[in-house]
Amino acid sequence: MALFDLRAEDRKDIVKHTADLLEDYYKNTKKRDVTPDLDIQNVRQYISDFAGGPIQESKNIINHVFGGLERHAVQIAHPSYFGLFNPRPAFPGIMADFMTATTNPQMAAWSHNPFTFAVEEYLIKELGQRFGYQQVDGAFCSGGAEANQTAVLCALNHTFPEYLMSGLRGLDKQPVLYCSSETHHSIAKAARMCGLGLEAVRHVKQNEQLQIDVEELDKMIEEDQLNGLVPFMLIATAGTTGPGSIDPLEEMGEIAKKHKLWYHVDGAFGGALALHSEKKSILAGIEKSDSITIDIHKWLAAPMGTGTFLTSHQDILSSTFRITADYMPKEGSEFDAEDPYTHSIQWSRRSLGLRMYMSLLFFGWEGYEQTIQHHMNMGQMMKDLLIEQGWTIMNDSLLPILCFKFDTHTEDELRNIYDYILKSKKAWISLYPINGEWTLRACITNYATSELEIKEFVELLNEARRSLS
Ligand SMILES: *Cc1c(COP(=O)(O)O)cnc(C)c1O
Numbered sequence: 369m370a371l372f373d374l375r376a377e378d379r380k381d382i383v384k385h386t387a388d389l390l391e392d393y394y395k396n397t398k399k400r401d402v403t404p405d406l407d408i409q410n411v412r413q414y415i416s417d418f419a420g421g422p423i424q425e426s427k428n429i430i431n432h433v434f435g436g437l438e439r440h441a442v443q444i445a446h447p448s449y450f451g452l453f454n455p456r457p458a459f460p461g462i463m464a465d466f467m468t469a470t471t472n473p474q475m476a477a478w479s480h481n482p483f484t485f486a487v488e489e490y491l492i493k494e495l496g497q498r499f500g501y502q503q504v505d506g507a508f509c510s511g512g513a514e515a516n517q518t519a520v521l522c523a524l525n526h527t528f529p530e531y532l533m534s535g536l537r538g539l540d541k542q543p544v545l546y547c548s549s550e551t552h553h554s555i556a557k558a559a560r561m562c563g564l565g566l567e568a569v570r571h572v573k574q575n576e577q578l579q580i581d582v583e584e585l586d587k588m589i590e591e592d593q594l595n596g597l598v599p600f601m602l603i604a605t606a607g608t609t610g611p612g613s614i615d616p617l618e619e620m621g622e623i624a625k626k627h628k629l630w631y632h633v634d635g636a637f638g639g640a641l642a643l644h645s646e647k648k649s650i651l652a653g654i655e656k657s658d659s660i661t662i663d664i665h666k667w668l669a670a671p672m673g674t675g676t677f678l679t680s681h682q683d684i685l686s687s688t689f690r691i692t693a694d695y696m697p698k699e700g701s702e703f704d705a706e707d708p709y710t711h712s713i714q715w716s717r718r719s720l721g722l723r724m725y726m727s728l729l730f731f732g733w734e735g736y737e738q739t740i741q742h743h744m745n746m747g748q749m750m751k752d753l754l755i756e757q758g759w760t761i762m763n764d765s766l767l768p769i770l771c772f773k774f775d776t777h778t779e780d781e782l783r784n785i786y787d788y789i790l791k792s793k794k795a796w797i798s799l800y801p802i803n804g805e806w807t808l809r810a811c812i813t814n815y816a817t818s819e820l821e822i823k824e825f826v827e828l829l830n831e832a833r834r835s836l837s
Pocket residue numbers: 453510511512513514516552554605607608609634635636637663675
């Protein structure tokens with residue numbers, strides 16, 4: 369018996385015991401506190417006491433680990449977690465991870481995993497078509513940040529092919545990209561990591577709907593050109609992380625075309641609307657983009673670490689990432705298949721597509737549509753109830769995201785309400801400034817959030833307001 373394999377009976381006991389814990393968690397997530405006590409010493413002690421002691425029997429080990437996950441973390445699977453786009457993971461996706469971890473597919477080379485490779489290829493095609501792309505290529509990645517960095521690299525390569533060999537050093541002018549000030553900060557990080565630097569990110573001011581101001585954008589591009597900068601990329605956000613605004617996708621596409629810019633749409637959260645037969649009209653214009661970011665680990669409820677980058681350019685990924693290495697298996701090039709390591713940022717990586725594929729097999733695309741509709745309904749219900757209770761909604765999002773405040777409250781009072789909610793451990797929300805004014809932000813991010821949790825939340829807000837006096 370190999371030590372790390374354990375014995376067959378032990379394995380079965382462990383799986384059964386773990387399954388019992390997971391089942392209780394799944395059934396009774398709501399009985400958990402949404403927020404943990406944030407006491408770093410306490411958590412360190414929890415680990416050092418257990419790990420520093422003698423090796424324990426398997427049940428105690430499982431209890432220790434699961435206990436840590438349950439007690440010392442924000443429970444993002446909780447139906448009253450109204451947070452930052454993090455989902456309760458759909459059960460089939462969890463099972464996909466369980467199976468995948470067992471056979472451990474290595475996704476660098478195609479020939480190691482024709483099955484998981486074909487699954488990802490299938491999903492990329494299906495997703496791309498739902499966004500209206502005629503031709504689709506793409507890659508699964510760790511999340512929106514990696515997808516956005518992939519976009520910046522593709523845009524650089526597209527506009528400045530010499531970048532691949534000589535880097536930015538080979539360019540005689542400063543390349544710049546455009547996005548709104550509400551754009552996710554992973555774009556700034558990507559600019560840094562690609563060697564562009566933060567100054568290459570040109571933030572365009574927003575209109576009253578918190579969308580990019582298109583006239584201002586056009587003007588800024590022209591001025592920059594006159595000043596010797598080289599605009600190469602335009603980034604729209606479909607669902608900003610704070611207020612959930614959607615940039616004018618159609619008009620931005622026109623501007624990108626006019627100035628020959630790579631047009632990227634960051635739909636990490638809001639891109640999910642493409643899976644809804646009616647709501648996808650909200651994303652009209654996205655089909656003209658050069659690339660799209662959509663996270664499967666947000667609205668589409670896959671476990672954390674599942675993003676996708678899609679592009680309508682067949683060859684850009686290969687031309688950006690192809691490197692040949694003698695030690696890698698070569699079969700990919702003999703077939704009509706592209707080795708993932710020559711096609712994306714990562715090298716060795718886990719299979720990610722199965723997390724979505726399994727859910728798709730269980731629920732179909734209709735299931736995704738239904739779930740998206742449910743989130744929208746819950747968002748509408750929360751909005752109606754908040755307005756009924758006298759709250760002012762400060763954003764005007766087409767997504768189930770609400771930023772709200774009470775007109776008669778001071779900023780301190782608003783913060784006290786926020787503290788009250790978090791300390792109650794019954795719900796999780798965040799604070800977000802809209803045009804310089806602080807608001808409470810609640811997002812429907814969990815498919816298990818029902819009318820009951822919405823009503824309870826609005827009641828909790830009332831309770832918090834009463835506690836002010
Ligand atoms: C979440 C988010 C990102 C970053 O994605 P990760 O999956 O966290 O890496 C980028 N853009 C937007 C609009 C997001 O909401």
